[in-house]
Amino acid sequence: MGFSMTISDTWHRLPRPVRIVLARLPLLVPQMLGVIFVTFILVRLLPGDPVLLMLGNMATEESIATLREQLGLDGSIWSQFLVYFQNLIQGDLGVSMFTSNPVIKDLLERAPATLELITYAMILTLLIAVPTAIYATVRPKSIVDRASRVYGLAAGSLPDFWVALLLIFIFFTTFGIAVAPFGRIDPMLSAPEFVTGFYTLDALLAGDLQAFLSAGSRLLLPVITLAIVNSGALMKMTSSAFGEIWHSDFIQHQRASGVPERKIIRAALRNSLPPLITLTGFLFGFLLGAAVLVETIFSWGGLGQYAVMAVINSDYPALQGFVLVAAAFILIVYLIVDVLYEIVDPRIEV
Amino acid sequence: MSKKVLLETRDLSVAFGDKLALDRVNIALAENEVVGIVGETGAGKSLLARSLIGLLPPGAERTNGDVWSDGRALSTMSPAELRNLRGGVVSLIGTNAKALLDPVQPVGEQVATVLRSHRRLSHRAARQAAVKLFRQVGITDPESRATAYPHQLSGGMAQRIVIAMALVAGPKVVLADDATLGLDATIQVQVLDLLVERCRTEGLGTLIITHDLGIVSQYCDRVAIMKGGQIVEQNDVSAFLAGPQTSYGQELLKAAKVRPTLIKGDGDGDGETLPKVGDGTRTGPKSSPLLQIRDMVKHFRGRDGGVVKAVDEISIEIGRGETLALVGESGSGKTTAGQCIVRLLDINCGEIVFDGKEIGNLPASEFRAMRKRIQMVFQEPYVALNPRWRVEDLISEPLSLDETVRSAADRRSRVLEMLEAVRLPKTLAKVFPHELTAGEQKRVGMARALATRPDFVVFDEPTTALDIRVRAQIIDLIRTLQREMGLSALFITHDLNSVRSLAHRVAVMRYGKIVETGDTSTIFERPGHDYTRMLLDAELPIERVAEKDLMGAI
Structure with missing residues (x-):
């Protein structure tokens, strides 16, 4: 009794954000285990024998049996899972049949490419959508308000590859302002040393200004493309969330109390954060795979392209690796969403 | 004894489009004076309060006259001057305090923010001033209360915070717009006592907007009766209570005094007493309790x-x-x-x-x-009535419990019977809840509960x-x-x-x-x-x- 009281006391004395993180973090373990198990099962469920697929038509009985044994496919499903899991923990995701590289090596190269692209795209999306929506709500019937309505309508119906091609046509082909849409960095330069995998950050860390500028300018068009396409949805969401708060009683009351408009806007924004956080998290996870067309157009060499190639070539280890990385990424994004959501809303008990 | 007039309206008219909502209103509020404004829903009381701080709702427009504060007309003030007026000179306390507070900010911060909007003060000093004021408005343990969020407070406590918010920047006039509506009677008395006492000690002008004549008679010096956007009667409270000058005033006063004779045991005087009941507390031989x-x-x-x-x-x-x-x-x-x-x-x-x-x-x-x-009539009829159903559907819904009413004709006649029972016109059978007044909604709620007899x-x-x-x-x-x-x-x-x-x-x-x-x-x-x-x-x-x-x- 006394012991549990002490625990409960200590718990409540912790700062609220710490309590939120501590309460949410352990859930990650069973979630990740679940994901690992499901990817394993899904791949087993695929039609066809992977051994036959790998060895082709010329396989002999012995070679099939040998490979089975090598791959651990002769045991029960549980022992197979155990082998798979042990390999996974050691960072062994198998060898891609298509690139002949270890899957982990491919992923480590490609995941940061996509992550860098969609992180900047997400930041730009937020920078476009949120201020525009706020301005449009605070100054209704202004030009910004009208323009944002038209844009909100149009942006949802614009295909990203079309926007990408349009931007390339205008800024690269016609005016020659933008750099060529081929990859993440000028082929004449060498990629900065791997630290985070983000070329922009790594170049800065290495003090390589030229690489930084090259990587940055390569990012420009694809990031703008993704932001143009996705900020429409976020803008609408912000408008509705912020608009509802903006017309609520407590905002009226702050105005009646003579609080300056600037502070009122800040208070209203603070109150409309929860739905924004949720949608931002969702968009972030969605972009991981959805950016594939843009990646292809800009020869980005990202994760989406890798997954498409894996599917086309029946490259199961690569596909399995992609699903795992994507799932882990989404789990982490949602973890951050949950934590932020609880931090910004003090009404949620922890 | 001529007191200094702090805030007044001269022939103020406000309209929504063509519809006149305030019609040549003249009312003055002097220092150290408590004035009550009484009227029913839709009389324009709240609109008047908002006009007094120059904050009309969207769509409303001042069409005549003006509000004067300290010798200046509000319409001649710049946005910055108006902002200073609100909360700094004239502050407003609204209904339902919990909805008036920012749900994600500690209440102490909110009060400090209002103070800092009007005075150049450090964050710390503003917070200390807020806590000090919390103590003065009867908040126990003000230090820790200041760090609480609105959802952690009771309604009465939240109302005190809103009062502190109104007083913190040292205004000259306080407008209380139905400030205690929905609070328990005991809390209402505490809150009003406190508000009026603080205003009197500081010599503020106080305007209490209410539909409760009990509040007016208890706290106000003068009373103005509003109806249809006009002030129909204005007088000292004691004179008004002694004899209203207008028939509307008399009607209100009579309705407020309605407290028909106490029901006294059996058939005592009043012909309209309730039907007699066998003394339910003892085990009567005839009937057991229901x-x-x-x-x-x-x-x-x-x-x-x-x-x-x-x-x-x-x-x-x-x-x-x-x-x-x-x-x-x-x-x-x-x-x-x-x-x-x-x-x-x-x-x-x-x-x-x-x-x-x-x-x-x-x-x-x-x-x-x-x-x-066994049926129940719910507290908030508008919340309890499905907004997408017509009144007749709402009343006939519970009839599915009643096997004796099966045919459409039977249902229809029962609905009309119920409308009559709750004294509503038959024409209302076809309307939706939002088209009804609060009183009509209550009646529909009752008809619905009574439909199965x-x-x-x-x-x-x-x-x-x-x-x-x-x-x-x-x-x-x-x-x-x-x-x-x-x-x-x-x-x-x-x-x-x-x-x-x-x-x-x-x-x-x-x-x-x-x-x-x-x-x-x-x-x-x-x-x-x-x-x-x-x-x-x-x-x-x-x-x-x-x-x-x-x-x-x-």
Whole structure:
């Protein structure tokens, strides 16, 4: 009794954000285990024998049996899972049949490419959508308000590859302002040393200004493309969330109390954060795979392209690796969403 | 004794498009003066309050006259000057304090923000000033309260915070727009006492906007009666109470005084008393009580894992044709008790015997057959009525419980019968809830509950948040229904005034327990429990002041 009281006391004395993180973090373990198990099962469920697929038509009985044994496919499903899991923990995701590289090596190269692209795209999306929506709500019937309505309508119906091609046509082909849409960095330069995998950050860390500028300018068009396409949805969401708060009683009351408009806007924004956080998290996870067309157009060499190639070539280890990385990424994004959501809303008990 | 006028309107008119909402309003507020503005919903009271701080709702426009503060017309002020005026010179306290506070900011910060909007102060100094003011407005433990969020506060506490917010920047005028609506009577008195006392000590001009003449008679020096955007009458409160000059004023005063004679035992005087009831408290030989509740318990799990005893072993009996009033403040568990009786909530233990049959522990499927006989009228009719249904659909919905009403024609005639019973015109059968007034919504809620001709009805706060005249009408209606339909009823309320004329017996509830039960006359004339006495004292009757003035005159 006394012991549990002490625990409960200590718990409540912790700062609220710490309590939120501590309460949410352990859930990650069973979630990740679940994901690992499901990817394993899904791949087993695929039609066809992977051994036959790998060895082709010329396989002999012995070679099939040998490979089975090598791959651990002769045991029960549980022992197979155990082998798979042990390999996974050691960072062994198998060898891609298509690139002949270890899957982990491919992923480590490609995941940061996509992550860098969609992180900047997400930041730009937020920078476009949120201020525009706020301005449009605070100054209704202004030009910004009208323009944002038209844009909100149009942006949802614009295909990203079309926007990408349009931007390339205008800024690269016609005016020659933008750099060529081929990859993440000028082929004449060498990629900065791997630290985070983000070329922009790594170049800065290495003090390589030229690489930084090259990587940055390569990012420009694809990031703008993704932001143009996705900020429409976020803008609408912000408008509705912020608009509802903006017309609520407590905002009226702050105005009646003579609080300056600037502070009122800040208070209203603070109150409309929860739905924004949720949608931002969702968009972030969605972009991981959805950016594939843009990646292809800009020869980005990202994760989406890798997954498409894996599917086309029946490259199961690569596909399995992609699903795992994507799932882990989404789990982490949602973890951050949950934590932020609880931090910004003090009404949620922890 | 000419006092300095702080704020006044001269021939102020405000219109929504072509529709005039304020019509040549002239009202002045001097220092150290408390003025009451009384009117019914839609009279333009709140619009007037908002005009006084130059903050009209969208669509409204000033068409004539102006508001003057300290020799300047509001319409000539720049946005920055207006911002300084709001909260700095004239501050507004609105209804439902919890909705007026930012839900994600600690309340101390919010009050400090208002102060810093008007004075150049450091963050620390503003916070200290807020905490100091919290203490002055009667907030215990102000230091820790300042770090609380609005959802952690009770309604009365939140109202005090809003008052602190209004006073913090040292305004000269305070406007209280229905500031205590929806608060318990005892809390209402505390909050108003505090507000008026603070305003008087600092010599502020105070404008109390209300529909409760009891508040006006208790706190105000002058009163203005509003109707249809006009001030129809303006006078000293004592003169008004002695004899209103207009017929509308007389009507309001009469409606406010409606507290028909106490129901006294059997057929005492008043021809309109309730039907007699066999003394329900003793085991009468003729009829057993219709409803008996024994040791009913309802627990809820609290936030901290503890148990909240919302209803803690209560026992009640209600005889046939008898009305029992269950009186208590918010949080006393009275509504929970009502919901347990109609089985909207499952009880933890105890029993409910209805007409000789135990229903408290009946499985939901078996209880369904009893629903026809036990109905409930909900507290907020607008919330309880499906906004997408027409009135006729709303009233006929419960008829699916009644096998005797099957054909469409039968249903239709029952709906019309019910509309007539609650004194609504037949034409309203085709309208949607939002087209009805608050009083009409209450009536539809009642018609819906009465449609299956139940034997027993729980009325949950049927008169809260209604205008005086509408409240009097609803009380009249319930009395008529009792007589015509021979209803037994449980009447849940915190409005003691209405109980006086409606109930045969009263049970007073506090913290989940019944502290006192007795005949209505006994409870009102010789309350036995301190808490009952406190509730009675919290009433703001009009007579009290009239008597006081009379005493003074002698």
